[in-house]
Amino acid sequence: MIGAGINNGDIAIIKKVDRVENGEIAAVLVEQEATLKRIYLSSKSLVLKSENPVFCDLIYDLDKSDYVRILGRFKGIIRTTDNRCYS
Numbered sequence: 666m667i668g669a670g671i672n673n674g675d676i677a678i679i680k681k682v683d684r685v686e687n688g689e690i691a692a693v694l695v696e697q698e699a700t701l702k703r704i705y706l707s708s709k710s711l712v713l714k715s716e717n718p719v720f721c722d723l724i725y726d727l728d729k730s731d732y733v734r735i736l737g738r739f740k741g742i743i744r745t746t747d748n749r750c751y752s
Contacts, residue, residue: 666702677701
């Protein structure tokens with residue numbers, strides 16, 4: 666989500682909700698993996714748009730989207746620094 670100013674290692678603050686508006690950033694559960702994406706919903710599909718050009722958008726048919734669930738709305742970040750030590 667670097668295009669939205671969210672860097673690797675930042676802590677996302679999420680408000681638990683079931684629905685978000687088109688264009689909002691949300692935490693989404695896809696199968697068993699949580700991800701942070703911009704949401705676009707149409708009558709036929711759900712698009713999870715990446716804000717990082719390295720990753721492709723994920724498109725799901727609404728008739729088959731039982732394994733995709735909105736976890737909550739992105740509210741902000743806590744900026745962190747990389748404190749890992751390498752040997």
